[in-house]
Amino acid sequence: MKPDSTLGLLRSMPVWPLLATLAVQTLATMAMYSLPAVAPEVARDLHVNGTLVGGFVAAAYGVGILSALVSPGLVRRYGGVRATQAVLLAAAGMLLLAGLGSGVTGLALAAVVLGLGYGAAAPASTHLLVPQTPQPVFNLVMSLRQIGVPLGGVLAALILPPLTLAIGWRAALMAELGPILLLIVLMEFPRRRWDIDREPTRRVFGRTLVQPFALLRDQRFRRLSVAAFVYAGLSLCLVAFMTVQLTTTVGLDLVRAGQMLAAYQIAGSVSRPIWGWIADRFLTPAQTLAALGAGMAVTSVLTALYARGWPTWAILANALLAGCTTGGYTGVAYAEYAALGGARRTEATGLGTAILFAGGMAVPPVFGVAVTALGGYELSYIVAAGCALASAVLLALPPSRR
DSSP: OOHHHHHHHHHHSSSHHHHOOOOOOOHHHHHHHHHHHTTHHHHHHHTTOGGGHHHHHHHHHHHHHHHHHHHHHHHHHHOHHHHHHHHHHHHHHHHHHHHHSHHHHHHHHHHHHHHHHHHHHHHHHHHHGGGOOOGHHHHHHHHHHHHHHHHHHHHHHHHHHHHHHHHHHHHHHTTHHHHHHHHHTTTTTTOOOHHHTTTTTTTOSSSGGGGGGGGGSSHHHHHHHHHHHHHHHHHHHHHHHHHHHHHIIIOHHHHHHHHHHHOOOOOHHHHHHHHHHHHHTTHHHHHHHHHHHHHHHEEEEEEETOTTTTOOOHHHHHHHHHHHHHTTHHHHHHHHHHHHHHGGGHHHHHHHHHHHHHHHHHHHHHHHHHHHTTTTSSSHHHHHHHHHHHHHHHHHHOOOOO
């Protein structure tokens, strides 16, 4: 492709919808990752085991499965912009409940409220972006939007630990409300123009809830979904347990552990558009995801070897590798769901979100129980590495003849 044609395609990207959906994803994800970022302080204040933060993440993603399945109907009936505002409202509700609630019960309610909106983020964004995105940069645009996930994690990891040490974890959570409420208001301005394709008579509930699962009749969707489940579970384990593992096993302080988590998220942010560009220009999306799965297996084995005395540079290097692989796959995965879905892209993205959230719901609590039962992280991460490698092989296999 000639440089001038490439510049033309880049200029034709949907800049304002991309920036808006990126901002929504960033703030919603920052709310999601807030508690993992300050897990040691929360555990100390509430007198619970720090690994229980995996339960918060699992609950939010579990409820998010339902909102992901409902979201295609909601998006088509009320519009993508209105759906993104609902995502932000759920994030604000989560922060209020977690910051003002009492003990573990408050955190459980906060997780449920966040999950009620969070599952609609990807389907709503896809609905807004796909019609306006040129095919040659499709994976790139979808990956750019997904930067919001690691970027939200970066903000949580960099801002919340020092803020928590200064004013307490509850007040630190409340400080996130201002930007979220402001973005809800700003999204109202383009709503009439961007939600022009609303279908006011569209049914939201009923059989529409299970329609996305009909896509699994296609072998390509099944293979993609198996890998997405495994990748999402491993990614959430790293995010949920990194600060706890680094403070308890390696002996880092909370701020330094938060910096390692931030490095992971930064690497994920930088690598996502790169992987999207590679999937557009050099490899197929399935091949790109297979290569990422192999990288996940390597970084999981290295994480299993963490012990007291590990040099900071080695931990940082592995955090960067993990960010580029375990934290870098979702843009290509969502683009592949949308591409395979065709005219049913919103339903396909809803299915993808449900599968990814199922991995986030199921794997972290099982991982946390295994860590507690086995007295360490080693075997749990070795098993995770094997699952990631098996998923990579599955994606790399040629499709069978019908």
